[in-house]
Amino acid sequence: MKLPESILRPVKLIRGGMHLDHQKNTAECETVIMPTPSTVYIPLSQHIGAPANPIVKKGDNVFVGTLIGEAGGFVSAPVHSSVSGTVADVKDLTIGNGTLQKYIIIESDGKMEKDPELKPFEIKSFSDLAEAAKQCGLVGLGGAGFPTHVKLSPSKDVEIDTLIINAAECEPYITSDYRECVEGLKDVIEGVYLIKEKLGIKKVVIGVESNKPRAIELLMQVAADHRDADDSVKIMKLPSKYPQGAEKVIIYSATGRKLPAGKLPSDVGCIVMNVTSVATLYRFITTGMPLVSKRITVDGTAVSEPKNLLVPIGTPIKEILDFVGVDMENVDRVLMGGPMMGNPVVSCESVLEKRNNAILAMRDKKPQPQTACIRCGRCADTCPMSLYPAMVETALRTGNKESLNSLNTNYCMECGCCSYVCPAKRPLTQVMRTAKAEIRRQSK
Amino acid sequence: MSKLLKVTSSPHIRHEDSTRGIMLDVIIALLPAAIYGCILFGLRAAIILVVTVATAVASEAIWNLALKKPQTIGDCSAILTGLLLGMNLSSQTPVWIAAIGSVVAIIVVKQMFGGLGFNFANPAMTARIVLLVSFAGQMSNYVSPIDAVTTATPLANNTPITLKELFFGMHSGAIGETSSFLLIIGGLYLMLRRVIKPIIPVAFIGTVAIATLIAGGDLKLAIFGGGLMLGAIFMATDYVTTPTTDLGKLVFGIGCGLITFVIRQFGALPEGVSYAILLMNILTPHINRLTLSKPFGAKEVAKS
Incomplete structure (x- = not known):
């Protein structure tokens, strides 16, 4: 199908950046639900800001979605149980890259029973949206992990005129946001209209890189079906050039505004949200289910059968790689996130966190020798x-x-x-x- | 304890281009003109090229061994320096002088300043100038490729010459500088491979052309008659000794062009490309510092 002409072109393109080998091997891999792990280790700090405070103790029964940690301050986020079962312990572990962090360890009963107290969240006023994001435990799912409710409570002095939905996904390998656009299309678009309406924002731009034509097409269609009076939601086809999905870069592409160092997007009249964050928020509002599981891409040069998985938060990486059938003998490094900005894990005992969107098992190529700088520029x-x-x-x-x-x-x-x-x-x-x-x- | 994994700072993937690959690209780009020079000027030319390359590599290897430094000849930069120096010499240069040139280029100009990346002047170019002032007689002894008779370069004598002869290198000169055609092909290869940007060659050659036109000189001689092509495409684009900023490259190219023109027009020497590049090499750190651009969004901060 030929794309309609109404797709927005970027207002401005940034200098620099580069074309990477996309390696979107999992683009057409439908999300597989990972079998429930026997034990999950849920970190109390999965976001930027203060860690959450545990409100459960050893022996407590929990369900999927039960609140187990309260936000430890304004810039913080609560955490919820990702399985049903019994709290085995609340203690400090060093499995998160060697630093001592508090975890809630839950032994799963394998039933994955939902918390019976979960109910849809009713939004009455402007500030309820931020409250919903907070109760959902939502953090920036693009990788930054910044608590979303902070972003959705802009100060009264600034005028926000543009909501930018980031579906650029410029890192190689990762396709989890793309799968969200395909599989969670309804949640994405309903979420977009809800946020736009509640925050009273005039203009919405959904930015997608040109290497995802199907996502652009699908978003175009549903946006056309939902079209409101002033046709305010537009899809922007971004060049497939890394780092197009970086916050400053996508703001510049969508509005032509330059975000200086140390400033927030709201200072230039924008709110930027990751596409999966939007869909997750919408799902919370309609079902009451907070952020307890995450769609991730499992791929990398040491993975023979890459997959997209839906995994409960707190699942050890070892179990995820086992499920995908990765031979650890071939693996030199394991990354949380993409190959450009992702963090390497020290051991596979580390667990999946909210902000992770990919786990990459990489086998190193023979490194080329380092020489002195030749000032090539x-x-x-x-x-x-x-x-x-x-x-x-x-x-x-x-x-x-x-x-x-x-x-x-x-x-x-x-x-x-x-x-x-x-x-x-x-x-x-x-x-x-x-x-x-x-x-x-x-x-x- | 599960398997120990490698942990490094991101990014975790790298582009395949390497220092060695870039040096090899420049060598590949120079080869057509070098081989043509050997055909044009015969066995002597080939011997000179072999001697300059071998001496350059040996000098760097011995320096590293003597000072117990890691061996760096694998980066191929010494081969390139030797080749460039050889191509800048006349086929009549005594072999021992050519060898001294390579030693000066590698040891004095490059290694003494810290090796690859730390020299402030182009090694091959500076070595050529050292030879030129040290062995003035032997160094300016050029032969015509047509009849093997000793003759001055087109820039220095007044015999008529056609554009075709100039462009395809049928005239006296240094081994690798005569065929503008092959040098331009090499330059285009480097630009296609994104090894060099066209800014410096275009600004350099353009400035010489415009200045020569204004002064009423012979345009074809000025552009194709001397060392301008070799200098502008291969010497003035050396990464280490020329500016990294685009604006700086423009300033550098124009500066080189102006100095070349002034030396040719008003100086006692027939050729000024080497001196022009050397003088601009010295200014490079200052040009760099004065042409840095503002970071993304900094202008907006300054305004508000």
Whole structure:
């Protein structure tokens, strides 16, 4: 089918960025529901901000969706049980990359019984939407893990005119947001209209990269069916260029507005939400079921049969990889998230968190030798923020504080482009992180 | 305890381009002109190229061994330096002088400043200048490829020459500089492979052309008669010693063009490409610093 002409073109495109090998091997893999694990380890800190406070104790019976941890502050999020069964323990473990964190360990009874007290959430006023997001335990599902209710409670001084739904999914391998657009299409579009209506936003842009034509087509159709009087929901076809899905980049594409370092999207009149976050919020409002399971893509160079799975939060990664049939002998590293910005796990005892959208098991290629910087300038050419990573490296190595401070490292969003393109194989993204930490340390 | 996994800072994938790959690309781009030079000027030219390349690689290997540094000849940059130097010499250059040139390029200009990536001047170009001022007589001894008679380069004598002869290299000059045609092919290859950007060559050659036109000089001689093509495409685009910013590249190219023109027009020398590039190499750190762009969104902050 030929796409209608009404698809929006990006208002502006950012300089830099690059074309990656998409590796969307799982794009047409329908989501498989993972068998219930015998035990889940639910971390109390799965978001940016204060950890949740446990409200259950050893021996308590819980159901799927039962609140087990209350938000520990405004910038925090509650956690819910992802299985039905018995709380085995509440204790500190080091399975999350070696740092000591509090977990609620629940032994599953295998029945996956829903909490009988769950009921649809009624939205009466503007502020109820943020309250719904909070009770849902919703955090930024694109990977950042920022509590959504904070985002949905903009200060009264700023005027929000654009809601941007991020379905760009620019990281290689990951297709979980795409599957949400296909399988959860109704939830996505209903959620979009609900948020738009409750927040009183005039314009909605759903940004999808051009390598997902089917998602664009489906969204177009339902948006046309739901069309409101002022035809306010538009689909924007974004170029398939990494890091198109980064918040600053997608805001620029949708509105032409530049979000400076240290500012929030609301400062330029925008709210950006991940597409799965929108669908999850809608499902919570209609069914009362909070965020207890997550669709993830399991793929990577060491995975022979990649899949999309629906997995209860707190499931050990080892069990997920076993289910997909990954031979751990072939695996050198396991990533939570995409290959560009994802975090490696120390061991497969780590568990699935809310913000994860992929688990990649990678087998390393033979690394190319690192050489001295040859000043080719590719890191600067590819940097979407127009920074100079190679110069930052020199300033850091020589301890030139003045130069380091003048290079605006705080604008870096750690997208990884500089390290990726560097022919000398220098760890430039790591350099940028170190430089940012060094500047913070000095300013204290 | 489950299997230990590798944990590194993201990103976890890398582009396949490498330092060695880039050096090999430049060598590939130079080869047609180098081979043509050997056909044009005969066995002597081939011997000079072999000697400069071998001496350059040996110098770097010995330096690393003597100072107990990791061996770096695998990055192929020494091969490139040797090849570029050889292509910038006349086929009549004594072999021992060519060898000294490679030693100067690698040891003095490159390794003494810290090796690959840390030299401030182009090694091959600077070595050529060192040879030029040290062995002025032997260095400016050029032969015509047609009759093997000793003759000055087209820029220095006044015998008439056609555009075709100039463009395809049927004239005296350094081994690798005469065929503008093959050098441009090499340059286009590098641009297609995204190894170099066209900014510096276009600005350099364009500035020389415009200045020559204004001064009423012979355009075809100015562009195709000397070392401009080799210099503008392969020497002035050396990553290490030229600006990294696009605006800086433009400034660099125009600066090189102007200095080349001034030396040719008003100086005592027939050719000025090497000196122009060397002088602009020295300015490179300053050009870089003055042409840095503002980060994304910084202008908006400044306005508000």
